Amino acid sequence: MKKISTKITAFILIATLICACNAVKRVPEGKHLLTKNEVLVNNKATKEEIIFNQLYQNPNSTLLLGFRLRLNLYNLANLNPDSTYQAKFTNNPEKYKRQSKWLSAKQVDRLGKSFLYHGIHDFLKKTGEAPVIIDKSKIDKSILRLKYYYFNIGFFNVKANYTIDTLKTKRAKIKYAITTLEPYTLDTLKTTILTPVLDSLYEVTKSKTLIKSGDQYKTANFEDEKNRITTHFRNNGAYNFQPNYITFDLDTINKVNKADVNLIINNYSYQQQDSSKTEPFKLYKISDVNIYTDYLPNGGNQKITDSISYNNFNLYGRKKIKYKPRAITNAIFITKGTLFADYKTVLTTRYLNNLKIFNYPTIQYEVDKRDTTAHSLIAKVYLTPRKKYSFGTTLDVTHSNIQDIGIGLSASETIRNVFNGAETLEIAARGNIGSSKDLANPNNNFFNVSEYGLDLKLSFPRIFIPFATEKIIPKSMIPSTLITMGFAKQRNIGLDKENFTGALSYNWTPKRNNTARFDLFNAQFVRNLNPQNYFNVYRSSYNALNELAQKPSYGVNPTYFNDNNDLIIENGTNSFINGVLGSNPSIFPNASDFASIKSIEERRIRLSENDFILATSYSFTKTTKIDLLDNNFYLFRTKIESAGTLLSLVSKTASLPKNSDNNYEIFNLEYSEYIKTEFDYIKHWDLTKEKVFAVRTFFGIAIPFGNSDNVPFSRSYFSGGSNDNRAWQPYSLGPGSSGASNDFNEANMKIALSGEFRFKVLGSLKGALFVDAGNIWNVLDNVEDEKATFKNLNDLKDIAIGSGFGLRYDLSFFVIRFDLGFKTYNPANETSKRWFNEYNFGHSVLNFGINYPF
Incomplete structure (x- = not known):
């Protein structure tokens, strides 16, 4: 009976899939389902992803082996479940009356909104995928995008067209044909830079240009060159410079597939009252760095009551400043007397955010009105402190190599700016209960694993060491020091353990997306609380030892065994091992068995010792x-x-x-x-x-x-x-x-x-x-x-x-x-x-x- 039921179920499932596989079920008459796109470039088929990304229409997605699962799920859905539900009562009013007697009329109407009649179809429509119907207007858009794509990589005279091939009823594929002709290459290069100081800056970095004579024209290279020049200028004092001041003039007159390029950088333009004015760009220097240590972002009372000047930095506070000046200024890369530089703003923001004692910082610049030449900027760094104390709890459900399932609860207290040097102290307590079928579990308890512990972490935003490390690890690498201590106790996990740990670690980022860590020391002391339980936990070692001890030829003392003729743990196992490996052996196994017993004992000592x-x-x-x-x-x-x-x-x-x-x-x-x-x-x-x-x-x-x-x-x-x-x-x-x-x-x-x-x-x-x-x-x-x-x-x-x-x-x-x-x-x-x-x-x-x- 069970086999018959299985066959029936399989038949129904296959039949359902076959019915659903009518891919053109939702395709209107006279329309075609898009089954494939083909792109021919100069009469050669291409599979380049970037080219197919230009197309406005792509066939329905496939799973494996070309099966369009989402399309078939969509086709299973009733697109108008409300009408279908009402129709069965319209055609049979007596049915509505009968159901209304068992249920109220309101409940019968609400039944039409249930998952069985309505929700399942909404799910199928949402999860599925409507058939992609070939749309000629979208094909035309695809042709334009293909032309635009090839134009942007140097093919200025590209030609593109398409054909629709009908495969069978309501199915068709589209063939795109592209003729690129010869690409345009860059010929002579020249520059027209109206601001002399920018012209000098450009000459310094000219050799790194992305626009080179002989290269094929690519729009992306011109955009990248704009950004490269802008970055260089803004990192060397050009505070007002933006990419839109850079234009490229391409001259193809009297050229055969070649273009001369003129890089044009105009002067600075600004609005003054109702008129626009231009002037050469200026290179700005930083005249002051002002740090607001307890800024209110909501615009509350910002009256300054405390201030400190330290190493050319000005620190201001609405209340008494609670930070050692060095702890803050170490994070500031913007320095007085140096040129404005964008990268210094980015570094400062990253470093301050990494301190984890402030919310995300805000850095603004304003022209220093004290400078009559208007070549100076005041940098303003706004810091909003996080709460000094924060308490958190977490509940975790975990899976690991030891636990099939574990439930953990932890509570932590974070104290920021502990010693007024932007340090962070975290004290955390944790507990865990879990289940593992791989561990000794004589009472057959589901939760047979437990652990609790205490951890302390103290973080310093610098290399905490008695000698200077700035030349080896500069502050631009955002260095930090982490001191950790921990204690954990495990029960019913193997031999049960106490684990004491401590570490002194240095962390830094040599480059973006690179991280380095040096543990000056990492100490761990593991104490086994229940070493006598070894052979209860490591059953394979016990079984091997027990099998050897039971050999009649060795004449092992019967008192070593229990009523089932198995070695007693731990008196019997220890006595047998001592009888073989002790200083005065009483049992003399053959060489192979001796080696096995020795190996079992060596492993026991290794895994049970502290x-x-x-x-x-x-x-x-x-x-x-x-x-x-x-x-x-x-x-x-x-x-x-x-x-x-x-x-x-x-x-x-x-x-x-x-x-x-x-x-x-x-x-x-x-x-x-x-x-x-x-x-x-x-x-x-x-x-x-x-x-x-x-x-x-x-x-x-x-x-x-x-x-x-x-x-x-x-x-x-x-x-x-x-x-x-x-x-x-x-x-x-x-x-x-x-x-x-x-x-x-x-x-x-x-x-x-x-x-x-x-x-x-x-x-x-x-x-x-x-x-x-x-x-x-x-x-x-x-x-x-x-x-x-x-x-x-x-x-x-x-x-x-x-x-x-x-x-x-x-x-x-x-x-x-x-x-x-x-x-x-x-x-x-x-x-x-x-x-x-x-x-x-x-x-x-x-x-x-x-x-x-x-």
């Missing part, structure tokens, strides 16, 4: 992303981190003693020593029509040395999960071809590559097809398992590949994401069964995520 990490790191990020809507950009991140090096240097210099393992200690704890580096590259290509192709590549390696022969768990790598290889669960891939034999599989080297094609499905619903590849390996550490280690390039055959599809729903402020990943190539399988052996829904992984994976 960690102290003192690291120094440098990270750099560069991106071309302009804003959130930019889908054509790249992002590059790199980081290098060194841990324990400073402590080892001090230990060696002071000739401190080593422990029994020949390692240095601090506070009776061996500290970690390693060097780690990472490279991350993301590239997006905008394929138009809301289609995007994105790729990501990542490489990271952490090499232990000196005081350590392995990398702390918190600094190691894992693979799998919603932001990684989506065909595997987090921590369930690798290392290498070992088959994820542990519960939480991690290693110290990682390679990851991903490609994703994103496209629009309906409205805010987007789709994606993706391929992920990568794995983790152990390298240059104490792991000896050949399947888990990376020895040479031949081990790249262990890169796992996952593929699949996903849906994303854009809520503007974040994106909800579902991805279904299939194991395409699994290096853990036998060589003959690696490709597509688990490519089915039974082995697939459904990932839930917030925002895009990269």
